[in-house]
Structure formats: C-alpha cells, structure tokens
Amino acid sequence: DTAVSQTPKYLVTQMGNDKSIKCEQNLGHDTMYWYKQDSKKFLKIMFSYNNKELIINETVPNRFSPKSPDKAHLNLHINSLELGDSAVYFCASSQAGARNTEAFFGQGTRLTVV
Amino acid sequence: GDSVTQMEGPVTLSEEAFLTINCTYTATGYPSLFWYVQYPGEGLQLLLKATKADDKGSNKGFEATYRKETTSFHLEKGSVQVSDSAVYFCARDTGTASKLTFGTGTRLQVTL
Numbered sequence: 450d451t452a453v454s455q456t457p458k459y460l461v462t463q464m465g466n467d468k469s470i471k472c473e474q475n476l477g478h479d480t481m482y483w484y485k486q487d488s489k490k491f492l493k494i495m496f497s498y499n500n501k502e503l504i505i506n507e508t509v510p511n512r513f514s515p516k517s518p519d520k521a522h523l524n525l526h527i528n529s530l531e532l533g534d535s536a537v538y539f540c541a542s543s544q545a546g547a548r549n550t551e552a553f554f555g556q557g558t559r560l561t562v563v
Numbered sequence: 564g565d566s567v568t569q570m571e572g573p574v575t576l577s578e579e580a581f582l583t584i585n586c587t588y589t590a591t592g593y594p595s596l597f598w599y600v601q602y603p604g605e606g607l608q609l610l611l612k613a614t615k616a617d618d619k620g621s622n623k624g625f626e627a628t629y630r631k632e633t634t635s636f637h638l639e640k641g642s643v644q645v646s647d648s649a650v651y652f653c654a655r656d657t658g659t660a661s662k663l664t665f666g667t668g669t670r671l672q673v674t675l
Contacts, residue, residue, distance in 0.1 A: 453606075482662075490601075490650055492665040505662055539606055551597070552663055554606040 452476050455540045455555040462530055463563055470525045470558045472540030480504075480545040481523035482552065483515060486537040495538075498523050499545050530562045565591055569653045569666035576643055576673050584638040584669045586627075586653035594655040596620075596629055596636040597663070601650045610638075610651070643673045 455472040462468050474481060482505075483495040497505035501517045512528045527534060537559050541552040570585040588594065595614045599607040611620030616631035625640045636653060653666040 490668040490670075492607075492652065492668070494662055494664075497662055541607075551609055551612060554599075554608070556606045 453540055453542055453553050453555040455538075455558055457558060458556060459559050459561075461561045461563065464530055464532060466530050467526070467528045468530060468560070469527070470538055470540075470560075472523050472525070472555060474521055474540075474542040474553070476542055476544075476553060478542040478544045478553075479520050480543050481517065481520070482541040482543075483523065483525050484539040484541060484554075486539060486557070488536070492539070496523075496525075527560075530560075532562050535560055535562045565589055565594070565655060565657055565664045567653050567655050567664055567666040569651075569669055571667070572650075572670040574669060574671050576671070578645055578673055578675055579642045580673075582638070582640040582643045582647075582671065584651055584653075584671070586636045586638065586666060587634050588636065588653075588655045590631075590634045592657065594657065596627070597654040597656075598625070598627055598636070598638050599652040599654060599665075601652065601668070603649070607652065643671070645673045645675060647671060648673045 453474045480499045482497045486492045495509045496515045498517045514526045517523045537557045539557050540555040543552040566589045568587050597612045598610040600610045601607050611622040613620040613629035619628045627638045650668045650670045652668045654663045
C-alpha cells in the first residue's frame, strides 16, 4: 500500500500554462507538506498544512496555491508556469505534535516547463 | 535561523570501504535530527533519526550519533555496498513546528 502518493509522476508543459499536482496520504497524519527539489538536489519546504489549515508558507510566489480539501489530501496548483518552476516537487506527511517529526515522502513529480 | 550543513559530494568509494558523511546543524532549540536517503528516481526515505543529545540512530548498518557539543550528526557505515549508492540528506526539525530543514545532499557512488 502506498503511504504518500502523488500524481502525475512526470509533467511536461509550456510556459504560461496552469497545472495541478495531487497528493494523498493514507497514514492518518494530520500534517502535509510540499517541498521543491531543484536541479542540484537542494530541498526546500514550500508549504505545510495542519488539519487543512495553512501553517507554513515559505515565501513562495503567489502563482503557487495549495489546496487541502481534507487532511488526507494536499494539492498544488501552479498558475502561469515559468521556466524556473522546473523541478521535482515532493509531497510529504507527518503527525504533528510528535517529538520527532518524521516525514514520509511521495515519489515526487518531475515538472518540466518548456 | 535553522540550517544544516553537510559535506559536498560526490563521494566515490569501493565496495566494503568505510563511509563517513559529515553533517552539522545550527544549535537553535532542541531539534530532532534525521538522515534521509534518496535512491535514483525515487522519493526520500527515512534512514535513521535521533531525538536528543547522545542518542544514536541506526538502520541497515548505518549509524549517526547526536553530538550536542559539536552540533554534529555524522553518518557512518563500516562497509558500503553498491546498493548504497544514493543521495543522502541530513535534516533537522525546528523543535516546535512541523518543518524539516535539509542539508544540500551528498551523492554516494559505490563501485565494485
């Protein structure tokens, strides 16, 4: 059983388009995240949601809009895609309040903007 | 702010060699510390963790000890295998908020 699943795995699109990446977790966690991994493998948090409420927004352009319909889902919508948005996007989840905030990651979505 | 610094790669070793990947963290708060591994084409998997000073995390032959006095969490393995080839990330949490800060990752390549 997949714990954190995100779709699609690959996404190739043209500049200016709008696209969405979906994420679902079946671990019963109450906190979900989006991380961005650039071409040099550097990982940086973008957003964190706890029980559908935004708790972390790390100076991400407002073209990126996360949406959490329930605590098991956190989707990422990107408007007006730019070349610099090309990266691998990882969804993750964890249980907030635990002393060690171990996060479980999805397989990643490789976004290529052309 | 919170940050993690790890040695730059790539690290290339022969099979059965000893591995050390250095990691240091900023001493703000009382973080938990983690090592994640990313195999080619896959997401990150937790390799090991430690939640307080002097704790040792271990898994699959890898070990790391939480050293408060040197603010370090170095990853070690006594005898690497080709299957250990991957990118290794050191990370810390903020201690109070649900957020991980990662190091830049170290690519390990193990050859026969």
